[in-house]
Amino acid sequence: MSQDEKLLIDVGSTYFKVSTDENIEQHFRDFGKDILDDLVHKCGKTIDRFEKNDVHICSSANGGLSALIIGITHSYSLKYATNIAFNSGINIIDTILYQNIEDYSLPSDLVDVVVIVGGIDTKTDIFGANLYNYLEKLNYSNVVFSGSASDAANLQEHVDDVVILPNIIDSRLHIIEDHLKEYLTNLYQQDIEGKEDIKNLYDITANQIFPTPYIVNRALPLIDASFSVVNPFILLDVGGATTDIHYSKDLVDDNIVTENEYDRLVFKKLGVYKSRQSLIFAAQNNEFVYELLTHLKVTENIFFEQTEKATKVLMQLAIFLVLCKISNYSKAYISLKLLAVNSIVLTGGITKVLTTEEIEDIIAFFYKKILASEHRPVTILDSNYDIWTIGAKEKQLCL
Amino acid sequence: MKVVTGVVGNDIHVVANRLMELSLHARGYEVFNLGVNTYLEEFFDAAVETGAEILLISSLNGEAEGWGREVKQLKAKYKYLDNLVMMIGGNLTVGSGHAEDIIPKYKNYGFDLVCHQVDLNTGLDLLETFIADRKITESNQS
Numbered sequence: 001m002s003q004d005e006k007l008l009i010d011v012g013s014t015y016f017k018v019s020t021d022e023n024i025e026q027h028f029r030d031f032g033k034d035i036l037d038d039l040v041h042k043c044g045k046t047i048d049r050f051e052k053n054d055v056h057i058c059s060s061a062n063g064g065l066s067a068l069i070i071g072i073t074h075s076y077s078l079k080y081a082t083n084i085a086f087n088s089g090i091n092i093i094d095t096i097l098y099q100n101i102e103d104y105s106l107p108s109d110l111v112d113v114v115v116i117v118g119g120i121d122t123k124t125d126i127f128g129a130n131l132y133n134y135l136e137k138l139n140y141s142n143v144v145f146s147g148s149a150s151d152a153a154n155l156q157e158h159v160d161d162v163v164i165l166p167n168i169i170d171s172r173l174h175i176i177e178d179h180l181k182e183y184l185t186n187l188y189q190q191d192i193e194g195k196e197d198i199k200n201l202y203d204i205t206a207n208q209i210f211p212t213p214y215i216v217n218r219a220l221p222l223i224d225a226s227f228s229v230v231n232p233f234i235l236l237d238v239g240g241a242t243t244d245i246h247y248s249k250d251l252v253d254d255n256i257v258t259e260n261e262y263d264r265l266v267f268k269k270l271g272v273y274k275s276r277q278s279l280i281f282a283a284q285n286n287e288f289v290y291e292l293l294t295h296l297k298v299t300e301n302i303f304f305e306q307t308e309k310a311t312k313v314l315m316q317l318a319i320f321l322v323l324c325k326i327s328n329y330s331k332a333y334i335s336l337k338l339l340a341v342n343s344i345v346l347t348g349g350i351t352k353v354l355t356t357e358e359i360e361d362i363i364a365f366f367y368k369k370i371l372a373s374e375h376r377p378v379t380i381l382d383s384n385y386d387i388w389t390i391g392a393k394e395k396q397l398c399l
Numbered sequence: 400m401k402v403v404t405g406v407v408g409n410d411i412h413v414v415a416n417r418l419m420e421l422s423l424h425a426r427g428y429e430v431f432n433l434g435v436n437t438y439l440e441e442f443f444d445a446a447v448e449t450g451a452e453i454l455l456i457s458s459l460n461g462e463a464e465g466w467g468r469e470v471k472q473l474k475a476k477y478k479y480l481d482n483l484v485m486m487i488g489g490n491l492t493v494g495s496g497h498a499e500d501i502i503p504k505y506k507n508y509g510f511d512l513v514c515h516q517v518d519l520n521t522g523l524d525l526l527e528t529f530i531a532d533r534k535i536t537e538s539n540q541s
Contacts, residue, residue, distance in 0.1 A: 073444035099478045123450040173431060173445060 007050040010212055010388050011035055011059040011201070014240025014273045015349055018043045019389050026352065026385075036200040052206040058388070059198055060212040060239075065089075065112040065188050068140070070096045072118035072126060077147065080168050080175040081117045086264045087177070088184035089213040091242055093266075101130050111140040113187055115180070116155065119148030121167055126151050132158045142187060146180045185214070212388070213244060213264060216347075219391030220246055220262045223345065226386045230378065233343035234326075234336065235387070238318045238350040240273030242266050245326060251336040265334065270321060272314045272349075283317045288369050292320055295365055308353075315350050316362045323366045338367075339375050347382035356381055400530070401451035403442060405433030410462040415489065419457055422519055426527075428453075439466055439473055446483055453484040453526070461493030463505075471509040484530065488514035488522045 008019040011029075016039060018025045027042045029035070040047060047055070067090045071077030078095050085093050090113075096104050098118060114135065119126045126148055135143065145155045146165040155162050165179040188211050192198050201209060216237065223229050232248035245265045252263070270279050280303045283289045293299060293313075302313050326336045346359060360379045367373045402423055406416050413435050420432045431449050433441060446454050456463065467487070474480055487510045491501050498515045505513040512529055514522040 073447050075438075075441045075444035076448045118448065120449050123448065169448060173433070173448060 005050075005054065007047065007055045008389055009039070009055065009057045009201075009205075010215075010385070011039075011057065011198075012212065012239055012348075013060060013242075013271075017385055017388070018046055019385060020046060020049075024385055024389075026349070034200060035197045036203060039201075039204075047204055052204060055205040056207050057201055057205050058210045058212045058215045059192055059201075060091075065091065065184075065191055066107075066109065067093050067113050067115055067184070068096065068107065068111045068138075069093060069115045069117065070098055070101065070131065070134075071116075071147075072098045076169060076173060077117040077119070080177075081115050081146070081180065083175070083263060084168065084177050084180045085115065085184055086266060087217070088181050089188045089211040089264075090184055091266050091268055093268075096134075098127065098131065101134050104134075106134075106137055107139075109139075111138065112191065113142040113144060113184065114138065114140045115184075116143070116145045116162075117147045117168055117180075119151065119167075120169055120171055120173065121149040122171070123148045124150040125154075127155060135159055144180070144183055146183075185211075188214075215391035216244070216246060216387060217262065217264060217391070219387045222390050223387060226390060227343075227345065227380050227382070228378075229345060229380060230342040232340060233345055233377075234341055235345040235347060236319065236322060236350075237348040238315060238322070238346070239271050239348050241271040241275050242268050243270040243318060243322050245322065247326075247336055251338075251340060252334055253337065263334075265326070267322060267325060270318055272311060272318060276314065279314060279318060279321070282321055286321060286324065288324075289317065289320070291369070292317070292362075292365060295361075312353055312358070315354055316358065318350075319346075319359060319362045320366055323363070324370060327370055329370045338371060339373055341375075341377045343378045343380055345380045345382060345387070347385065347387050351381045351383045400453060401429045401431065401449050402453040402455055403431045403433065403445045403449060403451040404455040404457065405437035405442060406435040407437055407439065407442070407456050407458050408462045408466045409436060410458055410460075411435045412457070412459045412489075415457055415459065418519060419455070422523060423455075426523060439469055443474060443477055443480060446480060447477065452482070453486065453530075455526070456487045458487065458489040458491060460490055463487060463489070463491055464493060467505055467508040467510075474509055484512070484526070484533075485510045486512040486514070486522075486526055488512075488517060488519075491515045 005021045010017045015026055015028055025043060030038045067085050069078060069081045071081055082093055082095060143159055144163040144165060145152060146168045149167055152164045156164060165183060168176050168180050170176050192209055192211060198209060232250040235246040237244040246262050249261055249263060272279065296313060296316065298313055302310050324330045327338050328335050344363060356379055363379060364376060367375050404419055406412055416435060420430050423430045431445055431451060433445055442454055442456060487505055491505060501515045502513045512525055
């Protein structure tokens with residue numbers, strides 16, 4: 001072992017990965033065990049070789065924070081706050097258009113953070129009794145206001161423990177990310193550190209444990225050092241519980257002008273393990289999926305099988321559905337200019353299951369059927385988790 | 400007063416847009432210029448976020464023709480835009496047309512003021528007259 005060698009560990013919702021200079025191990029998590037016990041049981045010898053200072057861990061195993069965003073328009077306050085939340089690593093986001101707040105049902109689960117946004121600083125009397133009544137009935141842990149400065153005092157008076165931040169919208173209707181992003185990132189960080197399972201991991205590391213999306217995001221500007229990626233690109237991380245997409249800003253035609261080169265988007269119910277049922281549900285509701293199954297030479301029965309073949313097909317479906325969701329066919333909160341994409345990079349467990357040819361086949365099917373195009377972006381598989389290790393190493397350099 | 404302005408739809412006539420912004424500023428308005436290639440929903444949303452009293456859409460070569468048809472339906476979805484002054488100006492038809500045909504059509508789409516091939520200052524004078532008249536009406540009613 002070289003003197004500078006580090007041990008990098010990524011704890012996901014389904015797998016954990018352990019990387020040294022020599023090799024990388026991936027293990028399916030035992031959900032009956034504490035994460036540390038499971039890790040030590042499977043990789044104890046490797047972990048024992050390293051001092052606590054040389055172990056760096058990132059995790060998305062807390063499942064991510066849930067955020068409820070209340071804003072006053074889709075094009076500005078809700079859109080900007082959603083963009084900031086995704087880029088802060090928040091996974092589960094619901095939005096409420098304030099003028100119709102009475103029509104929305106209350107989420108049954110505890111909301112980790114409520115984000116209230118809207119208006120430029122000179123706009124007054126935006127929020128009133130409808131908001132306060134809704135919040136009174138809502139079960140939440142944190143609430144933050146990042147809207148019109150003229151309304152801040154009002155909010156402070158009526159909402160207990162509300163955190164007031166500078167407005168995310170400036171006087172020219174442009175986005176100001178920094179304050180809300182820092183707040184949400186810190187909240188995510190505290191959540192990770194607060195989880196018992198994660199806390200125990202500090203027994204093997206003396207370094208801060210970071211959220212995985214944060215680490216991946218750090219790797220994106222450096223991605224061409226390890227791969228022959230041509231910009232603009234999208235990166236798909238199809239995981240057990242969610243599918244993360246990181247994309248070049250060049251792929252979005254929109255009114256959000258920021259200094260970020262890349263944005264992030266998450267589909268919370270598209271995963272091949274924990275979210276398997278909702279993935280199947282989404283597939284059954286897509287009119288092209290049956291044609292895709294025929295193309296893959298399988299029938300609908302594959303959804304009910306627990307075989308390696310079924311996992312492969314589900315992963316192929318996940319790629320197809322995600323591409324649909326970010327295209328004009330089924331517009332999410334943004335749609336990407338997919339005909340301008342030069343490279344599609346895939347990372348996560350999917351790279352261990354599907355071959356480049358199998359992925360290219362699905363991408364070709366999508367472009368032909370949905371976009372009626374012969375365009376074929378180059379497919380790149382991050383089979384060795386280089387993206388995560390680049391990000392983790394980059395983080396160490398900055399510490 | 401606050402004005403949201405911009406060029407609707409797939410229209411990139413940026414020079415006229417900039418001239419409008421400068422003229423509005425010169426007349427003392429607080430201007431929120433959304434620029435070219437702006438969708439209708441963005442105009443209305445900007446009016447909500449800024450609390451603008453006036454929405455001034457510009458268009459050339461009839462681009463507004465298609466978008467205009469959706470104005471009433473879209474505006475009806477907003478609960479607090481009933482008093483928004485809706486104005487449109489520019490060349491509002493494809494090819495050539497007569498103002499007496501074009502103006503009623505756009506008024507029917509939901510615009511209070513329609514300026515087809517009217518010069519900028521004349522159009523803004525009309526806006527000021529309209530606002531003054533509305534104020535008189537409102538004060539008479541109260």
